[in-house]
Amino acid sequence: MKYNRQVTSSRRKNRKRHFSAPSHIRRVLMSAPLSKELRQKFNVKSMPIRKDDEVQVVRGHYKGQQVGKVVQVYRKKFVVYIERIQREKANGASAYVGIHPSKCVIVKLKMNKDRKAILDRRAKGRLAALGKDKGKYTEETATAMETS
Template sequence: MPLISSKKPSKQRKFYFNAPLHLRHKFMNAPLSEELQKKYGVKRLPVRKGDTVKIVRGKFRGHEGKVAKVDLKKVRIYVDGATIENSRGERVFYPIHPSKVIITNLGEVDKVREKIINRRKR
């Protein structure tokens, strides 16, 4: 999915970090579980609040929970149960990149998501 024409890594990084929010939505893609891939005929979809995901990389590998928050600015998601303690002793969400999770259950399949699925069908 080339978003810009340059092959220079520095320009690709510059585009990634300065991308507008409507394009950042494309960075939020996460693979679907095998059952969902068969059901919808799509390999990956953008993660949304309310989806159930399984973390497959990092500190919380194997943890499964609902997506509590999606941060387009930082390109990170926050999963219920994946928390750490900050310097004040409060429990805060640990930011997780969407490519490091697998969507195991879609939250709500509304018209917009249905449109994305139909467009991407193999």
């Protein structure tokens, strides 16, 4: 049973929309899950990946324990290039290997005020969905309201 009749279930149309998506939508499509520690800290499950995040590859040929910094996010190809993951080309030069963000885990976030605001907003929505912090007053807010 479909929830929304406006959204198509067609594989062909979904693939077309995915691969012809504009850059601002590809940013969201290129999200990576956060590590267990970050998930506990921020109460958010995944974030769009960006340059200078530290990630660990958890699936595929390059999976391992080493942590690398994201060198480039190549939205056109849906891949990220990671610091230590390179291979040698036929002419001897080294080239980065593209890894899909869903196969990585973000270990350390590059933080700025906009990203902090996104984390706060998403954590607040997650708490509301779980039923916590929903329309409840704490002692501090109740006393603050009485005094003002």
